[in-house]
Amino acid sequence: MxxxxxxxxxxxxxxxxxxxxxxxxxxxxxxxxxxxxxxxxxxxxxxxxxxxxxxxxxxxxxxxxxxxxxxxHHLSFADDNDERQRRWDRKSPLDDRLTESRTAFLIMYEEWRKLGESSGLMALKQTEMFVGETKHLEIYEEHPDFTVIEESQRPKYVDHAVSFTSLTMxxxxxxxxxxxxxxxxxxxxxxxxxxxxxxxxxxxxxxxxxxxxxxxxxxxxxxxxxxxxxxxxxxxxxVVPARGQVIKVRAPWIRSGYTRQVGSLTGSEGGERTYVIPRPDGEVILGGTREIGDWFPYPREETSQDILRRVLEICPDLCPKHKIAPPLVQAQNQMEKPITGHPLDRDEGTAISPLQSLVVQTLVGFRPSRxxxxxxxxxxxxxxxxxxxxxxxxxxxxxxxxxxxxxxxxxxxxxxxxxxx
Known part of the structure; x- marks a missing residue:
């Protein structure tokens, strides 16, 4: 039973x-x-x-x-012309016409609203960034609090960005x-x-x-x-595996989600995606990869280091300042350059990520793609x-x-x- x-x-x-x-x-x-x-x-x-x-x-x-x-996390890949996937993924709780629809966002949002984070859900501000694209998926506009982020507020090398209310699980x-x-x-x-x-x-x-x-x-x-x-x-x-490697870290100060898309989604999950997905218990999932047809079930260290590098580019707040202080002197016994406050402003030869001490676990899963x-x-x-x-x-x-x-x-x-x- x-x-x-x-x-x-x-x-x-x-x-x-x-x-x-x-x-x-x-x-x-x-x-x-x-x-x-x-x-x-x-x-x-x-x-x-x-x-x-x-x-x-x-x-x-x-x-x-x-x-x-x-x-x-609830972040749709549905192409603007893919009405079937849009119907499954879509729909803001603010639209009264949709209250009878069994769509994931609406149901989960209501669960979070009634039960809070004990539901295993967390409502948060999601920022979606694009490199090489100057438009977003139309489905994002149906989320609450949708906003196009002005160029002056975007990170470097990001061509377009939006934010809205979404959910993580x-x-x-x-x-x-x-x-x-x-x-x-x-x-x-x-x-x-x-x-x-x-x-x-x-x-x-x-x-x-x-x-x-x-x-x-x-x-x-x-x-x-x-x-x-x-x-x-x-x-x-x-049916093929889309291998995904992610890193679970302990960072309870992160309460917003971030994703950077490099290249086109091509109607599903194309291009390179980097993401920061916080959870109610203070753990944060960092990713990721999408390796089609790759059945290797264990983490690859070089992939982990690449993920830790990429996530700091889109969410510097992952690394507290006390973890990024450079040495006071160089090998030549000269004063080090001033601290800039950005976790990537470190010696390029440093192999260990400043996030390493936050790592709880590295995971590999096979997305059931078709x-x-x-x-x-x-x-x-x-x-x-x-x-x-x-x-x-x-x-x-x-x-x-x-x-x-x-x-x-x-x-x-x-x-x-x-x-x-």
Whole structure:
């Protein structure tokens, strides 16, 4: 039975209804489960629901489970012409017409407004800077407090900049809140199983029937992220890892977010992005990288040093002044040049970043990217028992947009499910 700690269970379903199975327990799988449980269909019929997963939120970090490693802030990449992604990501809480929409920004903003930072969310001023571009994504204008920053107020070498109110997330806190909501909405009747499923057809194997029951599911929602590449019956060869390396530091004085985009996003996550993502608990995520097709699961030291250099260019306040004092004398026993106050005004030969003592952990995660973009559709039915069809709904391939689009895609996935059954 599901619990806040998401312990696995070996209990089986009872009754005559066919179960609904959700594959995956990252932010996509768990928000999809909540959306299903909140539906009128579930509340009136109470079918058995099972979440089947290799990895749970409180497990040790794993690069293939990107939800807990993500920097996790709400900053859309949606191209001005990509109405589907804009719909999932967008929408300011100031627009009364949007109060019924299950979009991530609106839902999370209201959670933060009602629960404060115990929600795992933090509202903050976000500054988005562009190098080589003189325009911003139109979707940013829908955020509260949107402002174009004048040239005189921009950092050096930045061609355009805007600021607005946005959100950051502490992934583990938020994911555990989702587990708690699943328990509450289902009255502890949703079962979460740590069970490796090699293929969709393996749902009819005795090892699967032992946990979900011997009746074939009425529907399966595939929220397996990077696992869609190897899951039998899906084996989507357009799914690729976008390796991201980030550094977690302790810097509670940072309460604003910063991102610098060098080059075009090209409708998704192109170019080089440098970001500073503070969290309510005083930790700050520094990034990052986007290395397509790179499966190396461990940090690279040269990448870490490059990140620490880049983040100081966009947020000098990361480094307190007491950490940047140069030596009083040079090797020639001459007085050092005066301190300028900028952490980058140091000897070029110095290899160790002034931020090194703030580092808590360096993390690597594989964003579940897909060459064709997020796959959110109903696929061909699955026949696990002769003459009985199981609807298959796909909700994976979000890349780096999982946290900012999770509620919007969850709504669409559940709508497809309800149409199917």
């Amino acid at each position: 599901a619990s806040a700690s998401a312990s696995a269970t070996t209990s089986t379903s009872t009754g005559t209804q066919r179960p609904i199975v959700i594959l995956g327990a990252g932010v996509i799988g768990l928000t999809t489960a909540v959306q299903l449980l909140e539906s009128e269909f579930y509340q009136s019929t109470r079918p058995p629901v099972h979440i089947v997963t290799d990895h749970l939120p409180n497990d040790p970090l794993d690069a293939k489970y990107a939800s807990t490693i993500a920097g996790a 502490t992934p583990l806190v938020y994911l555990n809140r989702l587990l708690t909501r699943i328990n509450a909405l289902s009255e502890h009747q949703v079962f979460i199983h740590r069970h490796h499923l090699s293929s969709l057809s393996a749902l009819s194997h005795p090892s699967s029937q032992a946990i979900i029951g011997d009746r074939p599911p009425s529907a399966v929602i595939v929220c397996t992220g990077i696992g869609a590449l190897t899951l039998g019956g899906v084996e989507d060869q357009t 060459e064709l973009g997020t796959r959110l559709e109903r696929g061909p039915d699955l026949e696990l028992e002769e003459g009985i069809q199981t609807a298959v709904i796909y909700n994976y391939g979000h890349g780096g947009a999982g946290w900012q689009s999770c509620w919007g895609t969850a709504e669409d996935a559940v709508d497809l499910l309800l149409q199917a059954i």
